[in-house]
Amino acid sequence: MRTSVQHTINSNARKFSIKGVSCGTCVNDTCLIKKNLSTPSVFDFSHKKTEIRCRKGQQFIIEGAPVNGLFFILKGKVKVFRTGINGREQIVRFANEGEIIGHRGFGTEEYYSIGAIALEDTVLCYFSKAILQEVLKTDPSFTYDLMLFYANELNKSEAKVKTISQMTVRERIVDTLLYIHRKFNTKNDFLNLPLSRKEYADYAGTTEEQVIRIFSALKKENLISAKGKKISIVNLALLKQEISEHNYYLDS
DNA sequence: TCATTAATCGCAC
DNA sequence: GTGCGATTAATGA
Numbered sequence: 001m002r003t004s005v006q007h008t009i010n011s012n013a014r015k016f017s018i019k020g021v022s023c024g025t026c027v028n029d030t031c032l033i034k035k036n037l038s039t040p041s042v043f044d045f046s047h048k049k050t051e052i053r054c055r056k057g058q059q060f061i062i063e064g065a066p067v068n069g070l071f072f073i074l075k076g077k078v079k080v081f082r083t084g085i086n087g088r089e090q091i092v093r094f095a096n097e098g099e100i101i102g103h104r105g106f107g108t109e110e111y112y113s114i115g116a117i118a119l120e121d122t123v124l125c126y127f128s129k130a131i132l133q134e135v136l137k138t139d140p141s142f143t144y145d146l147m148l149f150y151a152n153e154l155n156k157s158e159a160k161v162k163t164i165s166q167m168t169v170r171e172r173i174v175d176t177l178l179y180i181h182r183k184f185n186t187k188n189d190f191l192n193l194p195l196s197r198k199e200y201a202d203y204a205g206t207t208e209e210q211v212i213r214i215f216s217a218l219k220k221e222n223l224i225s226a227k228g229k230k231i232s233i234v235n236l237a238l239l240k241q242e243i244s245e246h247n248y249y250l251d252s
Numbered sequence: 253t254c255a256t257t258a259a260t261c262g263c264a265c
Numbered sequence: 266g267t268g269c270g271a272t273t274a275a276t277g278a
Contacts, residue, residue, distance in 0.1 A: 169266070197259065207267065212260060228259080228275070 028098030061116035067105040076122025194229035
């Protein structure tokens with residue numbers, strides 16, 4: 001009891017102390033809130049956020065927990081996953097700055113069907129369900145943007161079903177590498193998101209061992225190079241060519 | 253340095 | 266392709 005009171009006080013104190021980081025000065029231009037900030041109701045709404053800080057590896061959405069709001073990534077990177085049979089993790093997607101997390105649980109769902117873990121130290125903007133519903137009902141352009149976002153997510157999700165069900169393991173892993181590459185780009189020639197072999201496997205729908213095997217094959221073929229978690233793509237064109245026949249499309 | 257944790261590899265199914 | 270166990274490399278307290 002005492003700790004929960006303490007926590008409330010702390011989070012309130014934190015909210016005031018970082019008041020300076022408003023949506024107006026945010027650098028994430030792709031954020032839906034930032035894009036609609038010229039609308040007065042969205043502008044007011046943007047001040048009702050709570051900032052949440054997560055350390056690397058910290059889980060901020062737990063599968064099965066009640067839905068109570070929506071997260072936007074202010075800074076950092078996140079993986080969204082679902083636990084499957086035998087406790088195996090299926091990574092649904094990776095999310096970058098400016099993106100929305102927990103939207104699937106919004107709507108009529110009562111409980112989150114996914115979990116989310118910060119892949120690095122991350123700052124989240126959090127809006128409660130009630131606050132969000134209010135702005136959705138008053139501002140059509142914001143709601144419309146959010147609807148487009150949902151449609152897009154559904155499209156990607158359907159594309160991923162095809163990827164996992166019809167591609168070979170090697171193709172799925174190549175696809176994963178390209179996905180990380182186009183979504184997070186590179187830094188000093190390495191993919192700008194250090195992932196474990198297991199995380200590649202969880203996204204590609206295979207096992208850690210397969211990832212290791214395919215990686216070493218790709219290294220031998222001079223398509224990629226890898227030093228631990230630092231992966232760099234040596235021959236992007238050839239990798240793309242490998243899966244081009246599956247007419248995959250860019251899902252940002 | 254020692255103790256974990258992650259990455260590989262080999263082998264059976 | 267998958268799963269398990271042994272070995273080796275990397276990381277970090």
